Amino acid sequence: MxxxxxxxxxxxxxxxxxxxxxxxAIGAFAVLTGPVVLGLGLFKYVAIGWSFLLSFNDARGxxxxxxxxxxxxxxxxxxxxxxxxxxxxxxxxxxxxVPITFVASLGLAVLINSIKRGKAFFRTVFLVPAAVSYxxxxxxxKMALFNGLPSGVANVLGGLFGADPVPWLSETSPPVYWVAVxxxxxxxxxxxxxxxxxxxxxxxxPSLYExxxxxxxxxxxxxRYITLPQLRNTSVAVLLLILIAAFQAFDEFYxxxxxxxxxxxxxxxxxxxxxxxxxxxGDQNYGVGSAGAFLLTVLIVVITxxxxxxxxxxxxx
Amino acid sequence: xxxxxxxxxxKVPKYVLASVxxxxxxxPFYIMVRNALMTRQQVSSPDWSWLPxxxxxxxxxxxxxxxxxxxxxxxWNSFLVAIVTAPLGTLFGSMAGYAxxxxxxxxxxxxxxxxxxxxxxxxxVTFVPTFVVVGSLGGVNTEWGIIAPNLFSAFTVILxxxxxxxxxxxxxxxxxxxxxxxxGVYRRLxxxxxxxxxxxxxxxxxxxxxxxxxxxxxxxxxxSSWTAQIALSTFLTAQSVNLPALFAGALVTIAPLVAMxxxxxxxxxxxxxxxxxxx
Numbered sequence: 129m130x131x132x133x134x135x136x137x138x139x140x141x142x143x144x145x146x147x148x149x150x151x152x153a154i155g156a157f158a159v160l161t162g163p164v165v166l167g168l169g170l171f172k173y174v175a176i177g178w179s180f181l182l183s184f185n186d187a188r189g190x191x192x193x194x195x196x197x198x199x200x201x202x203x204x205x206x207x208x209x210x211x212x213x214x215x216x217x218x219x220x221x222x223x224x225x226v227p228i229t230f231v232a233s234l235g236l237a238v239l240i241n242s243i244k245r246g247k248a249f250f251r252t253v254f255l256v257p258a259a260v261s262y263x264x265x266x267x268x269x270k271m272a273l274f275n276g277l278p279s280g281v282a283n284v285l286g287g288l289f290g291a292d293p294v295p296w297l298s299e300t301s302p303p304v305y306w307v308a309v310x311x312x313x314x315x316x317x318x319x320x321x322x323x324x325x326x327x328x329x330x331x332x333x334p335s336l337y338e339x340x341x342x343x344x345x346x347x348x349x350x351x352r353y354i355t356l357p358q359l360r361n362t363s364v365a366v367l368l369l370i371l372i373a374a375f376q377a378f379d380e381f382y383x384x385x386x387x388x389x390x391x392x393x394x395x396x397x398x399x400x401x402x403x404x405x406x407x408x409x410g411d412q413n414y415g416v417g418s419a420g421a422f423l424l425t426v427l428i429v430v431i432t433x434x435x436x437x438x439x440x441x442x443x444x445x
Numbered sequence: 446x447x448x449x450x451x452x453x454x455x456k457v458p459k460y461v462l463a464s465v466x467x468x469x470x471x472x473p474f475y476i477m478v479r480n481a482l483m484t485r486q487q488v489s490s491p492d493w494s495w496l497p498x499x500x501x502x503x504x505x506x507x508x509x510x511x512x513x514x515x516x517x518x519x520x521w522n523s524f525l526v527a528i529v530t531a532p533l534g535t536l537f538g539s540m541a542g543y544a545x546x547x548x549x550x551x552x553x554x555x556x557x558x559x560x561x562x563x564x565x566x567x568x569x570v571t572f573v574p575t576f577v578v579v580g581s582l583g584g585v586n587t588e589w590g591i592i593a594p595n596l597f598s599a600f601t602v603i604l605x606x607x608x609x610x611x612x613x614x615x616x617x618x619x620x621x622x623x624x625x626x627x628x629g630v631y632r633r634l635x636x637x638x639x640x641x642x643x644x645x646x647x648x649x650x651x652x653x654x655x656x657x658x659x660x661x662x663x664x665x666x667x668x669s670s671w672t673a674q675i676a677l678s679t680f681l682t683a684q685s686v687n688l689p690a691l692f693a694g695a696l697v698t699i700a701p702l703v704a705m706x707x708x709x710x711x712x713x714x715x716x717x718x719x720x721x722x723x724x
Contacts, residue, residue: 153550156627160544161556163537167597171575172563179574191577236466243459252710253467256474259702261656263674264695265473267681271688272476277491281476284493315473320717327718376569379658386682401569401659408573409663417573428567 179418187415201419211420214403215427221399222374224310229370230363233318237325238355251326255319262379265312270297270384274308282307297384305384305397312380317373321366328362329355364436371435375428378402400424477699480692481505488688504689508697511680511687515668516694519676522665523655523698526591526672531651534596535643542605543631547617557606563599572663579664586667595654601646604719608642609635645716648709652702673698 178193183202186195205211240250257265273281274296283293297305332355340350356363378401385397398406400420408417480488481504482497509517545557575594584590616638620630661672671679677694680686706713 150550153548153627156631157544157548157550157553157556159628160540160548160631164541164560164597164599164602165556167537167593168560168563168599171578171594171597172566172571175571175574175578176566178577182577191581239459239463239466243463246460246463250463250467251714252707253470255710255714256703256706257470259652259706260473260699261658261674263656263658263678263681264477264699267677267691267695268473268476270681271686271691272480273473277489279489279491279493281472315470323714323717372567376567378569382658382662383678383681404570404573405659405663408576414573414577418577421570421573424570425567428570429565 179414179421182414183418183422185415187413187418189412191414197415201415202423204416205420205423210398211400211403214398214400217397218375218377218399220306221309221377222371224306225313225374226367226370228310229314229318229321230367232314233321233366234325234359234363236318236322237329238351240322241326241329251322254322257315258317258319260316262312262316263383265316266380266383269308269312269380308384309380309397312384313374313377317370321370324362324366324369325359328359332358368432368435372428372432375424375431376401378405477692477695481689481696483689485687485689488692501689504687504693505697507687507690508693511690513683514676514680515671516673516676516680516697518669519671519673520697522588522591522671523673524701525588526657526661527651527655529592530595530654531647534598534601534650535647537596538598538601538646539605539636539639539643540631541602542607543609543635545602545606546609546612548627560599560602564603569659572659575660576663585664586670587664588670590664591661591670591672592654594660595657598650600720601650604646605639605642608639608719612638641712641715642719644709644712645719648705648713649716649720651705652713655702 178191181193182191184196184198185193186197186200187193236254240247240254243250276293276295276297277283278287278293280293280296282296283291286292286294294304296308299305336354336358337350340354345353377399381397381399381402382405401424404417404420404424407413407420479495479497482500482502483504484497484499484501487494487497487501541560545553545560579585579590579594582590584593612635616634617630620634625633656674657672658674658678661670661675662678665671665675668676673694677691677698680691680694
């Protein structure tokens, strides 16, 4: 008897509670997740669904669906030299910016980590540019550092070594404008990734280095065989973040080269988002704009997955 | 002494390197201040000069006097956007993150996946779809049109969920015993104990919305809804640009954020570390 009475008193109520709907919990859950669920629903799911349908429509000057044209918008994009050029532009940019940012942020992190005094000061100096917007940085780069005048900072510095003034942003052969584009983003972003590497470095156990020292490893060997492998997860995360950020470049190109609605580019540097902005907001062609958004989304997702595969493959500890 | 001195000597190149790099990183800030205080003649002179001579403070006045660029109103818009987006966005993220971590109801996994999937879509590519929706709701050229889509961040939700998964359960149990319901526990106990996380993500969100360019450019086409970034960009591409005033504008625009960076650095650094490393 006692066993029969006791058993339900101990475990089944928990089960019973699970099976019976706990309306108070459901209500609280709904209230707490409601704003995000509705917001993401409207601004992501509805928006993307709508835009996906628009991409199969002739939607010039309208955002209403009703002029079905199948894959014409996609075919137009893939046949448009300007779109294809924008893809190669972003590919070149990525090839420059990803390794440079990665090495620079790792280097800065190692440097700061090895310094005893003034760590906080140096960290702040390298991080503060992250507070500056791309617009302001583009302004400084375009109007002061790389303005192409003899009094422009890059030309003044070059002059110290006897170099002639260079019209940095309009010179296309050789395409020296890449120096301006890459250094701008490097200045803005390198501190952020440095912080991630610093966090990673601080998580490495000092005993590993002590053991290495006993074995007589050099500084370089310690870096190569202890630091780098220990930073693998951080490195993968940082690479992904740099890559995704590179593919979404818009602000600095728009402001450095004065493209956009009315401006004419002095150099052939219209990355895909500027192209998209021009076709959606400039030409008011929301069908082509939507199709472009989907092509780019697919491209970014594929590259992200591939990169995760290549960098992470077979290296999971 | 010699034994002590040797390692210190070897450390010197590191400090030299760090100092040189620091100067390079500070150079653009110096240029901004220098150009903002020069006269128009001096800034466009073919000869380089390190210091403005004389100091020309009128540029800050010119900046706000230029009728074609409503700089004062644009700064106000930026402030409004950031001061609404950061606290509300962080609150929504915290609410949903808490529910997903701690309230066990049927369908919880579905909601989690629903939030997670939106992370897969590259954020800036969605400006066309979002424009289509906000535009049809009448949000073009309005401040709410700039703010609304950025209040809901899957990323913030996920970070808060990870944070609350490690939250001490004793606090909540104590609240339950005192007769608080789920919402009461969240509002009275969980939220007040999430200060550091709220500060770091709130600071990041404030910086992000203050510096945002693409979305405010898309939705705020009329000067009345320009943010400071859009006003500066317009200024930058204008025909006859008043260079020193433009640099004064740059200084005014970055000043609040640099100040915030220096004051709230601890939270900003931990926010960056959290947002970069959690999967």
